[in-house]
Amino acid sequence: MDRPLARCPGRGASSNPANRFDRLSAERIEDGWAPEADLPVLRTDIRVERPRRVITRNASPDVPFDRSINPYRGCEHGCIYCFARPGHAYLGLSPGLDFETRLIARPGAPELLARELSAPSYRPRTIAIGTYTDPYQPVEADHQIMRRLLEVLLEFRHPVGIVTRGTLIERDLDLLSDLAGLGLVRVGVSLTTLDARLARAMEPRAPAPQRRLQTIARLAAAGVEVRAMLAPVILGLTDHEIEALLARAAEAGAIAASWAMLRLPLEVSGLFRDWLAQHCPDRAGRVMAQLREMHGGRDYSPDWGRRMRGEGPHAAMIARRFRVMAARLGLDRDLPGLRSDLFRLPPRPGQQLSLF
Known part of the structure; x- marks a missing residue:
């Protein structure tokens, strides 16, 4: 079903295109008998998944981690560009509105994590959380899966890297501060624009830009190292803000920065082009033309080593601008790895404690 049978205020996508595994598709045709004003508002639906394992392994050369955890599938932030x-x-669902309204929660993830960390063969390395969907999206306020994961990681003295644009992370400053004191945590806060109106259209249920900068400041004040992540950079739409974003992030207390270019894999391409036509029709052609120039004439190239940054003169220009400004602000540093030597199995109830 392409068009939703409900009104969709505060959503990034405006349609529910069939996914690539569907053999058949259907499209609703307006017949005038159900005016949009009479349609119900599309609400968020949350279902529970009980996976057998919670740590996901990867061997991608484009990312600095080999394991991650996803407390949720789908993301209510509704960022239109989300890869x-x-x-x-x-899951048999659409990458459109379904992705931001039909969510999957994994409430048993903390218990599974404790079990996997306790395995005799387990060897600790930094676990990444938030690199796929945001662990601090609005539904976390009720489910608190991320907080319980942090409690397990602190108990095991296990390193964790977190990526978010959600200000709900401030709720967990007590745990994050304890982890930071042991050299076990680093947080990346995603920034895309300082334009609140653009952010509201592009990331409808994510916190406003100024609020995210406040989160950086509060994390830094609690002793948590923060990396400002300019992701995605969108040529013709947000790239002119690179220097300003870096400056504001440094002012807030970020100690390092990174960037990634817009990525439009599979169904995301059509969703983003529709969004451009609706919200930025005067710039849509330019944005897509520059993007295709960086990906060999395609909307997206999945090649390792190039998919995150693109190639060609535009990509080189963005990389140079970022590098120069980051160096000027002291944000170009290579941060040391988080500690793995503190890892331990917490004592079980009734177990005798070590004398040493």
């Missing part, structure tokens, strides 16, 4: 949208097709 994780195609993953909803594996």
Whole structure:
């Protein structure tokens, strides 16, 4: 079903395109008998998944981690450009509105994590959380899966890297501060624009830009190292803000920065082009033309080593501008790895404690 049978205020996508695994598709045709004003508002639906394992392994050369955890599938933030949208097709759902309204929660993840960390063969290395969907999206306020994961990681003295644009992370400053004191945590806060109106259209249920900068400041004040992540950079739409974003992030207390270019894999391409036509029709052609120039004439190239940054003169220009400004602000540093030597199995109830 392409068009939703409900009104969709505060959503990034405006349609529910069939995913790539569907053999058949259907499209609703307006007949005038159900005016949009009479349609119900599309609400968020949350279902529970009970996986057998919670740590996901990867061997991608484009990322600095080999394991991650996803407390949720789908993301209510509704960022129109989110590269994780195609993953909803594996659930038989659409990468469009379904991705931001039909969510999957994993409430048993903390218990599974404790079990996997306790395995005799387990060897600790930094676990990444939030690299796919945001662990601090609005539904976390009720489910608190991320907080319980942090409690387990602190108990095991296990390193964790977190990526978020959600200010709900401030709720967990007590745990994050304890982890930071042991050298076990680093947080990346995603920034895309300082334009609140653009952010509201592009990331409808994510916190406003100024609020995210406040989160950086509060994390830094609690002793948590923060990396400002300019992701995605969108040529013709947000790239002119690179220097300003870096300056504001440094002022807030970020100690390092990174960037990634817009990625439009699979169904995300059509969703983003529709969004451009609706919200930025005067710039839509330019944005897509520059993007295709960086990906060999395609909307997206999945090649390792190039998919995150693109190639060609535009990509080189963005890389140079970022590098120069980051160096000027002291944000170009290579941060040391988090500690793995503190890892331990917490004592079980009734177990005798070590004398040493």
